[in-house]
Amino acid sequence: MKVRISIPGTIRQRVGGKGEFVTDAGTVKEAMSALVSQYPDLRDYLFSGEERLRNFINMYVNGDDIRTMGGLDTKLKDGDTIIIVPSVAGGGPESELTLNEIMRYDRHLIMPEVGVNGQKKLKAASVLVVGVGGLGTPAATYLAAAGVGRIGLVDFDRIEFSNLHRQVLYSEEDVGKSKVEVARTRLMAVNPNVVIETYPVRLDSSNALDIIRNYDVILDGTDNFPTRYLVNDASVLVGKPVVHSSIYRFEGQASVFMPGRGPCYRCLYPEPPPPGLVPSCAEGGVFGVLPSVMGSIQAVESLKLILGVGEPLIGRLLIFDALEMQFRELKVKKDPSCPICGSNPSIKALIDYEEFCGLNRNINSDEEIESDLLQSWLKEGKRVEILDVREPYENQIWQIPGAKHIPLSQLRNRLNELDPNVPVVAYCQVGSRSLAAVRLLKEKGFGTAKSLRGGIDAWAVKADQSVRGH
């Protein structure tokens, strides 16, 4: 059989050969013998020891790798072309453990489930922590301590005084500083061997794919529905597992959403709840230790995914009740008609998640009032009924002076307590329940009713610094 061997420039240059060599051969091995007998220097470049192709030399017959066929014994036909091409690869030193690391991770290294290989996997791995708050701070701390090589932190927020009862990575002197910056400093102190990357941005449809793409595991520590759906969809689109948790008061949930292996967040919750129905931590409160339990569970699941050990929380929703001190588990099935991970997905790119969750949408300007304007109305002595729609235990903490109290749940039955001729300004903690109240009032003939934008939180900051002690 007449066959042609094509030799790449770099190799032929070194051996004084031509780019092409034509010979008679029935197998690749015979063709190579003919080649190296003509150019003996080539033997050492192509073969190691006795006729074994070097590891990083590839040979293709008519475009097919001979390793997937008969190796050097691959048969040849008349007119076949053999291509020789080196396989060029390399990399950084990342996966080798230093002496410092061997000492630091000793208690990991002596466990068979981790060991040196597992610890190298952790070192080579990356986790993106979305939201560096109650869940994100304990999770990131354990990931850094455990030696996850690269940790990304996404959070737009600055540290607030009311974060300190649960976000134990931060201290009082940090109030007002960027969360990701302070977290980065603290985590570097916990373990200088890890790389901390910070994103002081609001994760949105324009940046989520680019950020998420760069990490192996996504740890969702967000506190709101739009970001949760965004993290889910972006991760499904680029095929990354999400270690999820959410918390409220004394209850936490956790699960792992692994594309291709189990359900996603949309399979579990196809639709977000209507705005205002499920209160956030800012609105409903959270027991300080709860996020630390749940964030630690997220760290456990992330490390297991990287190490490839144990049973990951895929297809299972873990529910922790701190008051009862009980863990329960629900099975979650993949929804074949899921709009993002189903067999015929309708979502193929990121959407507007604020709108999807019913936020920032259809709020008419006549439905809300800014706290500054309300403050000046009060100074002018304008007649206005201030209505507190929070639950009784909430308004014991503090309230706007002179407010009438009717919880949203009772409003429909207590409308007769309000004078339709006096403008009503309703408020709650952050302005979502009061918006629902205003819509109800307008429907019932209170055309001038308004909701205090941002709730009493905004009032405290903007209008009445004395309401809060700091």
Next chain:
Amino acid sequence: MRWYFIRFLSGLIHDIVQHSEEGYPEEVCGVMLSPSDTSDLVISLRRMKNSHDGPRQSRYSIDPMELYAADNEATKEGMLIVGIYHSHPDSPAKPSKFDLDHSFPWYKYVITSVVEGKVKDTRCWAMNNDRTAFMEEAIVEVEIRK
């Protein structure tokens, strides 16, 4: 005593730096081309795709077929692939053990160290013939006048 060095047309090192920073935190790679009769003068570069199919922060690989195509094109233009450059995100510009295991004595290897998105160091290495170690070569940038 022999002086080891490699010459680059001015501007090319800057291009490698730029490529490394653009690709951070992943490794980037490319090939270095010389006239086929002057293999110690790099006159052109060509970016290659990092087609490693795991985390690319500490690994790169070039698809053999892409390399083959680049090699053929170089031949047509009277050039030769004389080396490979790649970046080391957040680690030094020295060959790793993995680099040693995967390198060839016939190429020069330029490595950039990219720390927090900025190139801090650019060095060139050549493997000895028994494939057991790298030796450093000085990078010399040259202006060519017409």
